[in-house]
Amino acid sequence: MDNIPNLLKEHYDLDATNILPQRGGWAALAFKVYSGKQTFFLKAYEKSRASTPKLTALIDQYVPITVWLMQHSGLKGKLPVPVPTQTGAYKCEDDDGIYLLYEYIEGETIGEKxxxxxxxxxxxxxxxxxxxxxxxxxxxxxxxxxxxxxxxxxxxxxxxxxxxxxxxxxxxxxxxxxxxxxxxxxxxxxxxxxxxxxxxxxxxxxxxxxxxxxxxxxxxxxxxxxxxxxxxxxxxxxxxxxxxxxxxxxxxxxxxxxxxxxxxxxxxxxxxxxxxxxxxxxxxxxxxxxxxxxxxxxxxxxxxxxxxxxxxxx
Ligand SMILES: Nc1ncnc2c1ncn2[C@@H]1O[C@H](COP(=O)(O)OP(=O)(O)O)[C@@H](O)[C@H]1O
Ligand SMILES: [Mg+2]
Incomplete structure (x- = not known):
């Protein structure tokens, strides 16, 4: 995952000032990315994991639906906002992984509460x-x-x-x-x-x-x-x-x-x-x-x- 700063520059034109590993979920690694005044949530699926192909196969199908819901339904403001790459894609990849970038949500995960x-x-x-x-x-x-x-x-x-x-x-x-x-x-x-x-x-x-x-x-x-x-x-x-x-x-x-x-x-x-x-x-x-x-x-x-x-x- 050493390549993440380059990846952020190449695909999102972001100069990351800090990249902090986050407690992720079961399926993917997660990072908080700082760039200037902005913060992002980067989800990284490692290609070395057996579950990754299945979990990432439908990204290009489901993200546009969430974007539509965000714009046209009462779910506005209640969904994570994806950040597209410079070419308008919702994911990018390198040799190690497949990545999705979101706006960072300041808040608390419900989890066990x-x-x-x-x-x-x-x-x-x-x-x-x-x-x-x-x-x-x-x-x-x-x-x-x-x-x-x-x-x-x-x-x-x-x-x-x-x-x-x-x-x-x-x-x-x-x-x-x-x-x-x-x-x-x-x-x-x-x-x-x-x-x-x-x-x-x-x-x-x-x-x-x-x-x-x-x-x-x-x-x-x-x-x-x-x-x-x-x-x-x-x-x-x-x-x-x-x-x-x-x-x-x-x-x-x-x-x-x-x-x-x-x-x-x-x-x-x-x-x-x-x-x-x-x-x-x-x-x-x-x-x-x-x-x-x-x-x-x-x-x-x-x-x-x-x-x-x-x-x-x-
Ligand atoms: N946009 C975000 N901003 C801040 N934290 C997030 C964001 N998305 C997810 N998280 C945190 O990261 C955890 C894992 O993210 P999630 O999308 O559920 O990944 P997984 O598919 O691995 O379960 C969530 O439980 C939440 O605490
Ligand atoms: Mg999850």
Missing amino acids: ALTAEQVGELSNMIAELHLYGEEIPVETKALKEDFAVPFVPQLRNTLEREVHELPLDVKELITSHLNQLNGLTDTVEKLSADLRNRNLRMALCHTDLHPWNLMQSSRQLMLIDWEGLKVAPVEADLMFLVDEPYYDDFVQIYRKVHNDFAINPDVLQFYRYRRKLEDIWEFMEQLLFDRQEAQERAVTLNYLSKELNEIRG
């Missing part, structure tokens, strides 16, 4: 507003349409069926002792996937990663960040993150003022819950099998994987 009643109201209004839009908006959404696919299943099955003996011993032991549950979950997800593909479900713009680390409180309002999961999907793709929250009833009361005929489809909800679970499991497996990790980092991932696998029983 509980939402206040006011924040629940703001969140509900934001999600209700987002769900008003769909594929009719004048920006291309085709590539983001939910098709209920589970693209990593062939690779997962291959690992479980054929390659299990070649796995590192610690991973092998963990997987082998949960093999039935893991196969069962995979079968269920595939069945639900095939079933939902044949249904005619109402779809809307969905964020699909609505957890409190993607919410920031700025001085003026709650902001929803990290839009890389943006989809045109059944709204359960978002509501799955809220149904178990203690504030869900309050959330729904406000949400219903906009979407009064709304009801959760239990099959769709189940599909999203199970697919997410399987996806998390596969992502941990991918890290253990394909990423270069330090011993301690590896132990942490193994522990997460073990936790996820144990939860399938319940």
